[in-house]
Amino acid sequence: MAGRIKQMIEEILAERSKGNEMLARVIRTKLILKGISPEKYTDQSDDDPKIIRKLKKMTKEVSHGNKRPFMNIRTASSEKNTAEDAVDELMGIFGSNNMKMMIFFASAKFDPEEISARMQAAFPGVTVFGCSTAGEIVSGRLLKGSVVAMAFDEESLLDVKVEVVRNLKRKVDVGDAFCSFERHFGEAADEMKPSQYLGIILIDGMCGLEEKVMDAIGDKTNVIFLGGSAADDLRFRKTFVFANGRSYADAAVLTLLKPAAPFDLVKTQSVRAMGAELVVTKANEDKREIIEFNNKPASIAYAEVLGVSVHELAACFPSHPLGLVIDGEPYIRSPTQISGDSVFFHCSSVEGMPLSLLELTNLIEDTRNVLERSRAKLGGISGVIVFNCAHRALELEFNKQSREYGELFAEIPTIGFNSYGEQFIGHMNQTATMIVFR
Amino acid sequence: MAGKIKQMIDAILARRADDNELLQRVIKTKLILKGINPAKYDEQSFDDPAIIARLEKMAQELCR
Incomplete structure (x- = not known):
């Protein structure tokens, strides 16, 4: 497992600095003085149990410092x-x-x-x-x-x-x-x-x-x-x-x-972008229907980016939905069926919207x-x-x-x-x- | 003419989000979901009348 340490450090920084850059620098300095240098850790860093224990203790201290109430x-x-x-x-x-x-x-x-x-x-x-x-x-x-x-x-x-x-x-x-x-x-x-x-x-x-x-x-x-x-x-x-x-x-x-x-x-959604993108070029928003992607019939363009035939496309829907990605966050549009050349979704997309091809994660x-x-x-x-x-x-x-x-x-x-x-x-x-x- | 679209987007963001970064992100997300991506437009962008008409409608809705 990897990346947990970076995540915990970011949480402590967010909680303590509340977006204030000067405070964030102070907290980073405090972490370094405690023996944990934030720059050392990335999403790929090993989840060292010793460091995680230290960070958990710090998180607890941060929490105890808060006098805000809990809900009943x-x-x-x-x-x-x-x-x-x-x-x-x-x-x-x-x-x-x-x-x-x-x-x-x-x-x-x-x-x-x-x-x-x-x-x-x-x-x-x-x-x-x-x-x-x-x-x-x-x-x-x-x-x-x-x-x-x-x-x-x-x-x-x-x-x-x-x-x-x-x-x-x-x-x-x-x-x-x-x-x-x-x-x-x-x-x-x-x-x-x-x-x-x-x-x-x-x-x-x-x-x-x-x-x-x-x-x-x-x-x-x-x-x-x-x-x-x-x-x-x-x-x-x-x-x-x-x-x-x-x-x-x-x-x-x-x-x-x-x-x-x-x-x-x-x-939260468990998907990641695969790199391919389909731009909605013709749609009927009210019906949640996409008629064309990239100026091609929607089902053909969708099948092409997946590298499958149109006949195989529907079987790929559950594992390969599309998503509008904003600031790295996917807003998923799940396809439901193919009708003619169109693909129908559970959520509409407007013309001009770029949709990323997605695959499932854990x-x-x-x-x-x-x-x-x-x-x-x-x-x-x-x-x-x-x-x-x-x-x-x-x-x-x-x-x-x-x-x-x-x-x-x-x-x-x-x-x-x-x-x-x-x-x-x-x-x-x-x-x-x-x-x-x- | 150019730059009107960016100007209109900035005005919507200023009216609804002030300097609050989190709110700016929320309003930008709302604009993208409506089909207008703020990142696509700068001072040199062509004043596309179709986009301007949409933004005028949005400004009315978002900034009453």
Whole structure:
């Protein structure tokens, strides 16, 4: 294994210097005085256990120096068969004391209206919202057919407001939702600080409008909205979002919250660029269809860069998606099917957009690394919400790594679900977006 | 004429991100997702009317 030392040094520098170059120089000098010269370590440097131990001790000291609070986050899950029994079990675990917000993810086996109504009725006065899934995640385990929930108490959340944006297919308009946020928080949306506010988006995973909703949100505010597209156990028929004791299709639930403790927003995908690039030269954005790459029929150009025939192309889709790479970060577009010469995707691309050909990397290792990085940055983790692409879940199943993936979250209060798309600034696929609370 | 596109991008960045480097990255990402890559344009870039029209619309949306 290699590169861990460089990563830990960077985390200490980020945490202590907060981007201040002078402070960064001071911290580097301190590290050298402690016997660790940052310049010596690269992504290829051996993971020397002795150095890692020293750095862990330093990270701990950094964390202890922070007086910032931790969130009080509790999670629970139920694998009961009926909505009534599942909600009763969750009630028994959570009790009813001092709760402000609850987010839950429920298998598509439950009637959407019933599960939402029962969850809200079980926790009156609490802001309750969620969505349907294609598999659930709870600390240490990946589940199917369950309900998972995370509760935040009054001290952990300074404030929260939920809005439902309905009838997306008629018109994507988040204006009313943002007017409501502005009234509630007493601050203009474009003045809200991303370090103080956090947005969660849960959206109908079959609406095909995630890009437009994210674009509209991005125009309104600098606050980062992160989340996932609701799912339906891979049936691809109807998905639901939940709020106010109701269930909604063709809708998005937007939640704006002000956590009492710092948080980190994570986007992780296990791919790397292979070097080849396809530029979208003709597309139908609304249909998520790419008609031409590099002025050639899309399927032919895609097959050419992969060195396969068009007949073999679809079989390569899972292992070789495309991605818009921004500052080294891929925003993945997963292909779904070939129709005529066109290739259809789970996410649209605009004409002129360069898409890199990608190949898969180690999902377990990549996820472990981002969690470690987040832990070091925050000085500890009190909870994680994961929006994990259903495609990643299938990949884990195929590689018999589901248990290992669940175990990455074993020590952390975690809930999440397998989604039909992920959101972080924009919409993307084959990604896990995460909210990590200190 | 040249350089108008860069000027418009800079104005959007200044209005929405000030000097905050993290916010600048976020706004740049939003622009790229909308199909306009700020890194492609400098003072010598041709004033493409199609791009300018798109940026005018974006400026309206992003800087109300």
